[in-house]
Amino acid sequence: MSNASSSRPFPVLVTGGCGYIGSHAVLALRDAGWPVVVIDNLTTGFAWAIPDDVPLEEGDVGDAARVSEVLAKHGIGAIMHFAGSIIVPESVENPLKYYRNNTANSRTLIECAVTAGVKHFIFSSTAATYGIPAVVPVKEDSPKLPINPYGMSKLMTEIMLADTAAAHPINYCALRYFNVAGADPEGRTGQSTAGATHLIKVAVEAALGKRASVAVFGTDYDTPDGTGVRDYIHVSDLANAHVLALDKLVEEPTKSHIMNAGYSNGFSVQQVLDAVDRVTNMKLDRKIEGRRAGDPDALIADNARIKATLPWQPRFEDLDVIVTHALAWERKLSELRK
Numbered sequence: 509m510s511n512a513s514s515s516r517p518f519p520v521l522v523t524g525g526c527g528y529i530g531s532h533a534v535l536a537l538r539d540a541g542w543p544v545v546v547i548d549n550l551t552t553g554f555a556w557a558i559p560d561d562v563p564l565e566e567g568d569v570g571d572a573a574r575v576s577e578v579l580a581k582h583g584i585g586a587i588m589h590f591a592g593s594i595i596v597p598e599s600v601e602n603p604l605k606y607y608r609n610n611t612a613n614s615r616t617l618i619e620c621a622v623t624a625g626v627k628h629f630i631f632s633s634t635a636a637t638y639g640i641p642a643v644v645p646v647k648e649d650s651p652k653l654p655i656n657p658y659g660m661s662k663l664m665t666e667i668m669l670a671d672t673a674a675a676h677p678i679n680y681c682a683l684r685y686f687n688v689a690g691a692d693p694e695g696r697t698g699q700s701t702a703g704a705t706h707l708i709k710v711a712v713e714a715a716l717g718k719r720a721s722v723a724v725f726g727t728d729y730d731t732p733d734g735t736g737v738r739d740y741i742h743v744s745d746l747a748n749a750h751v752l753a754l755d756k757l758v759e760e761p762t763k764s765h766i767m768n769a770g771y772s773n774g775f776s777v778q779q780v781l782d783a784v785d786r787v788t789n790m791k792l793d794r795k796i797e798g799r800r801a802g803d804p805d806a807l808i809a810d811n812a813r814i815k816a817t818l819p820w821q822p823r824f825e826d827l828d829v830i831v832t833h834a835l836a837w838e839r840k841l842s843e844l845r846k
Contacts, residue, residue, distance in 0.1 A: 518585025519543040520754065521578065523569050523617065525562075526553025529632065529688060529743060530590035531697040534558050536747035537588075542754070545582045547575070548591065556844075557697045570613035572620055579624040586628035586754055587621055589614065592661075595705060596636065597800070599658035610661035615668055622676045628757040629669060629680040630750055635739075635768070635807055637663040637684060644774075645739075645810035648684070648766050655802045666766065679764045681753040686739035686770035686809045688746055690830040691837030698837030699743075707777060708740065708831060711784040712838045714792050722792050724777050726799035729806075735777035737806035739770035742824035742833070752818040765817060770809025771825050783827045787835060 520537055524530040525546030530553070537544045538559065546558055549568045558564060563582065567574035569591045578584070592610040593599070599606040614631075621629060636659030637652045654660040669680045689708040691698030699709045713719045727734040749769050756765065775783075781792050814820055824830060 516542050519545050519582050520586045520588060521582070521584040522546050522588045522590065524548055524553060524589070524591030526550060526555055526557045526564070527590060528699045528701065529685075529746065530588075531557040532692060532743045532747035533588055533590065533750050534562055535692060535696055536744070536751045537754075538562070540751045542751070545578065545584065547578055552701055554700055557700065559696075568613070569617045570608070572616050575617060575620040576624060579620060579626065584624065584626055586630070586757070587617070587626055588630045588632075588750055588754070589617060590632045592632070594658065596656050596658045596802075599656050599661070600801075603657035606657045606661045607664075610658070611664045614665040618668055618672055622672060622678060627678055627761060628754060629678060630753055630757070631665060631669060631680060631682040633666055633682040633684045633766075634659060634662045635684050635686045635770070635809065637666065638807075640802070640804040641807070644806045645772055645808040646768070647810045648768055648813055670764070673764050679757050679761055681757055681765040681767065683746075683749060683753065683767055683769045684809075685746060686741055686768070686807065688743050689740045690742040690744065690824065690833040692744055693824070693833055695836060695840055698834070698841065700841055707738075707780055708784070708834050709838075711781055711792060712831065712835045715784055715788045715790065715835065716838055716842065718838075718842075720793065721795045722781060723795050723797050724781075725797050726803065727796055728799070731776055731805055733776050733778045736803055737774040737776045737808065739772065739774050739808040740780070740827065740830060741770050742822070742830050745822040745824050748823075749814065749818065749820050752820055756818055767814040767817060768809040768811050769814060770811055771822060772809055772811045773825070774806055774808040775827055780827065780831075783831045784835075787828055787831045
């Protein structure tokens, strides 16, 4: 938590704030003393995922008139942009949806921000911008070679932000997420989307009997146990990184940043499922299937830059803790839906 409360005179607009990561960012901003407003079209988000006293403006970030109205109404000084589509296989099947929701809509939002005089913009980017990296852990200056429309749609938005910041009085931070998992430790929000594809979400659903088994896609990767290795970051640590990034943008208004958001530590699919077995004291049914197209052997963040730039101290850097919080939220979600 930052103590720069004197530099928090303006509200922050969180796009997609009723979604998984966005709702955690809303909580982190409030916990740090920032006034928050949410805009969400509620296609995949849930109004109950944010506190009752946070203003919720229903609308689409691609609707310039609506966005401009919200920015003016609340005197917004910064935007955290989470709204968008995130399912990689779907992006391959329906690329134009992703270029609309992630790229074209972001362009509209950025233009509205510039017109309204918004000074700071934080963007939810992704490690998918790297494609299949030649070197792991992957650094921010590694080649950006996305292998699917999802990664490309996010990279295009990063490029738009860089060009806009060079031409207008706005600075930005793009955080490239690795595998986000877990849930708010206090049980206030979590991953709630039906049919989610995140491994830990799928595994805890299976542990609670909501799925019969967990698919393991490929066991012939160049990794210690043959299954894909990923860098899992707790969603609350990620949300905290956004708040610290905002503090940094306010502190240095002429500087922009691109940073990986991960722990620089990888776990294989089998290790994640082992952790779920440990936490639940049961054995998941694992179904071995073929590789999915485009899955790298390993994708791990080099997080030296974010550690050097922000006073970011992860609090939940433990796979069993991540699983425990995800499981607790999944149980709560079962109650909410009764």
